[in-house]
Amino acid sequence: MLPVIIVGAGPTGLALALALAGHDVPSVVLDGSDGPPAPRPARSLVLAPDVARWSTLPGAHRESATWSAWRTVHRGREVEHHAFGPEDAPRHLPQHVLEATLREAVTRHELVRLIRGHRLTDFEQRDGDLLAHSVFRPTDGRREENRQWRGGYLVGCDGARSTVRKLLGVPFPGRTGVERYAVAALRTELPWPGEAGLHRGLSVGEVTVRPLTGGRWRLDWPLPPDEGLVTPEALLRRVAGTLTDWHDGEPPPYELLDTGVHICHQRLARSWRVDRVFLAGDAAHLLGALGTQQVTEGLRDAQNLAWKLAVASHLGATESLLDSYQTERRGAVGGRLRAVDQALPLVRGRGGLAGRLPGRGRSRAALLGDGHLGRGALGGPPEYVTGPLGTAATAAATTRVGARVTDVAVTALDGSRARLRDRLGGPLLLVLTAPGARVWDARHWLSAGLMPELAAVAETLGLPAELLVTEEYPGAGAHTVLLVRPDGHLAACLPGAHTELLREAVRHLRGVDRPAEPAGER
Structure with a gap:
């Protein structure tokens, strides 16, 4: 059996390789990075319940924080409190931890070949297979190495600047910088151990707080569109002001672990499949505003595509099955992006705004929490109820055909x-x-x-x-x-x-x- 060639060794590419291996399909992962990502506690990710299994792998499990609840607070008054059970709790962990865990898992799997340092330069699609060309450029004076890889399919998981997408000539339209956040990771004691939440009306405005393991927290402050560079002094003032508000004027001691500025873009590739080549993860879409989760969507891409490529690899391809990947996943992510576009003017608007999504009765506070809580158009799990693979139900069940099944x-x-x-x-x-x-x-x-x-x-x-x-x-x-x-x-x-x-x-x-x-x- 020909392997699936995966370009890119981020969370989506590595998870896809492991998912394919679970279906007895070999893969070659071309890792063009300069090495594993540096530890950055402020660069964390939240995994929804339907992809949370990736955080339970050895290595990630001990650094994966399971939220016990979400609370929304406005001017010191709690307006929503949602308790999570084990089956529906989001998982929060640093991205470098997940990537290191997935990388370790693929190196141990006999069906996955991780080729470090090789960057894709070109590929050729043929009748029954394809040929990918890569180059390795050492920095220690050794000669450049060029190699060819024969595979049945190729998947570009190579990020926002995807070489695969550029070689295909697929447009990547969208908007840049739809939201910006100042971010800090710190170790301290907060009044809500294990709980995430949104706090509005503080002296520093609005902040989202999410627990990590080991007494660590990630705090995000949305930045006004006209605010310039965030200086270290300004960020420290935000930290101090937030902790002061939460502790009645007496901020607790804290250890600042990491800081940064998170910029949210919105882009959607026009096509996710061209014959034997597919796009997934950041190569296919970018999102992140209002609590939408980019890594979660990339892992959903991997889970959706893996079993379809496995069927094609074992039994032969059908166009409707392979096309369904784009129909289902691009449709789901596109719907998420449209929901963000509708909600942003309402939750970030100024003066005289009713603060409700037309026809849906959604308050600002509710909309700001939806992406984090995994509900509604901003955060709910994808449903493929109009997809090409569903069969009309001939027996009753609460779950619609195409929706995620209930865990029983x-x-x-x-x-x-x-x-x-x-x-x-x-x-x-x-x-x-x-x-x-x-x-x-x-x-x-x-x-x-x-x-x-x-x-x-x-x-x-x-x-x-x-x-x-x-x-x-x-x-x-x-x-x-x-x-x-x-x-x-x-x-x-x-x-x-x-x-x-x-x-x-x-x-x-x-x-x-x-x-x-x-x-x-x-």
């Missing part, structure tokens, strides 16, 4: 139990709702009710699939089968007894109208 307890046929989210990233999942499943003896499952036929069908769907059982799923009746994609989105909701509907749903998911060949015959 599941049991495998061997009797092992887990959460549904922990089974994602591998084969398709067939989740059968079976009341009373928790008290069943797993040894009798294969001979009970629908299980024999469903277990047999799972072996002949043309795509790898695993059959799981759950006691209940929101809105679904007994003996309903939910077809769950590897990226956690619902592909179909069907009566368990209608196995031919299940076969049709899988064929549609793969983008073929004829019966797919059994997985064991490929």
